[in-house]
Amino acid sequence: MLRFMVRSFASLAISSAYSIPIGLSSVTSILDEDTIIERVCYGYLKCNATCSTEIVIVNYSITLNMSDDVVVKLLNDGYFSLDAGAYFGVVPKAIWSRKFQEIDNTVRLATNVLYITESDGTSILVDSGIGNKFDDKFRKIYRVEKQSDIYEYIRLHGDPNSVRMIINSHLHFDHVGHNADFKNAYAYAQADEFKAARYRNYITKANYRLSASQIKNKVEIGGSKRINGFIRVIKTDGHTPGHQVILINAGGRKIMYFGDIVPSTFHLKLPYRTAIDLDPLKTIEFKKNLVKMAIRENYICIFNHDVETPAAILSGDYSDPKYVKVDI
Numbered sequence: 001m002l003r004f005m006v007r008s009f010a011s012l013a014i015s016s017a018y019s020i021p022i023g024l025s026s027v028t029s030i031l032d033e034d035t036i037i038e039r040v041c042y043g044y045l046k047c048n049a050t051c052s053t054e055i056v057i058v059n060y061s062i063t064l065n066m067s068d069d070v071v072v073k074l075l076n077d078g079y080f081s082l083d084a085g086a087y088f089g090v091v092p093k094a095i096w097s098r099k100f101q102e103i104d105n106t107v108r109l110a111t112n113v114l115y116i117t118e119s120d121g122t123s124i125l126v127d128s129g130i131g132n133k134f135d136d137k138f139r140k141i142y143r144v145e146k147q148s149d150i151y152e153y154i155r156l157h158g159d160p161n162s163v164r165m166i167i168n169s170h171l172h173f174d175h176v177g178h179n180a181d182f183k184n185a186y187a188y189a190q191a192d193e194f195k196a197a198r199y200r201n202y203i204t205k206a207n208y209r210l211s212a213s214q215i216k217n218k219v220e221i222g223g224s225k226r227i228n229g230f231i232r233v234i235k236t237d238g239h240t241p242g243h244q245v246i247l248i249n250a251g252g253r254k255i256m257y258f259g260d261i262v263p264s265t266f267h268l269k270l271p272y273r274t275a276i277d278l279d280p281l282k283t284i285e286f287k288k289n290l291v292k293m294a295i296r297e298n299y300i301c302i303f304n305h306d307v308e309t310p311a312a313i314l315s316g317d318y319s320d321p322k323y324v325k326v327d328i
């Protein structure tokens with residue numbers, strides 16, 4: 001129904017290229033058949049030169065006011081599908097298939113990122129999603145769905161030039177997609193991670209599509225460090241040689257961005273990790289300590305690939321914690 005309404009409106013438009021922001025929040029209640037669109041608040045109409053019009057859903061925008069100075073939004077840059085064996089590793093299909101629906105042996109992943117704005121007008125991204133620069137082959141292999149695009153969201157509701165820092169959990173293609181679009185931003189990743197992306201090997205080359213040399217304005221972090229007054233990173237390795245988890249603490253509220261150490265709530269169980277992890281025992285060791293900390297200190301945990309539960313609070317036993325979904 002939404003698509004019909006929007007297309008009808010768009011057909012009245014002029015024939016030259018245009019882009020019109022629209023607010024969709026008032027119609028979300030009628031979209032009960034599609035959980036992705038249910039959460040969408042904003043979109044825009046796009047028309048190319050020949051006026052084949054389409055609606056582009058820009059994003060859902062879920063906000064947490066950390067303090068008077070810091071606002072964190074959880075944004076989504078679309079979805080893609082990954083081979084189920086790569087995503088679930090040693091977990092038997094008999095177990096994961098109870099929760100996940102497979103399509104041709106693949107499962108659908110979200111790309112959830114954090115967009116942090118400060119009262120001085122500058123902003124920070126934690127990861128930059130899958131982006132929009134891929135050819136048809138890539139789009140087909142990974143079944144990329146771009147209902148959402150973080151760059152378009154920030155262009156319409158903020159200022160891409162205000163993004164000064166992109167803290168990348170690691171440099172796999174689904175985490176650096178928009179890095180190059182934010183011209184004033186520096187990419188903050190571990191020195192070991194830049195090195196791993198630069199010297200790709202037979203195992204890693206499929207996931208490091210953007211070579212480190214293509215990332216301009218880099219800041220190489222050496223280990224676990226404080227980045228600014230309210231953000232620090234913990235170098236975990238495990239998934240990649242320089243993977244890091246990002247911790248935000250502002251106004252007494254705390255957020256933990258797990259990256260691919262715990263990509264979804266399903267992966268909270270201690271032995272569950274992706275088959276892509278280069279050092280699984282390190283993943284498990286850090287996961288254990290980080291989950292303990294998240295339970296103890298009441299962190300809001302962000303699961304960057306979770307379609308159903310991008311954010312949750314954990315409780316119970318660290319080896320198999322309970323979680324309650326939160327809308328931040």
Ligand SMILES: [Zn+2]
Nearest residue numbers: 170172239260
């Ligand atoms: Zn990864």
Ligand SMILES: [Zn+2]
Nearest residue numbers: 172174175260
């Ligand atoms: Zn990933």
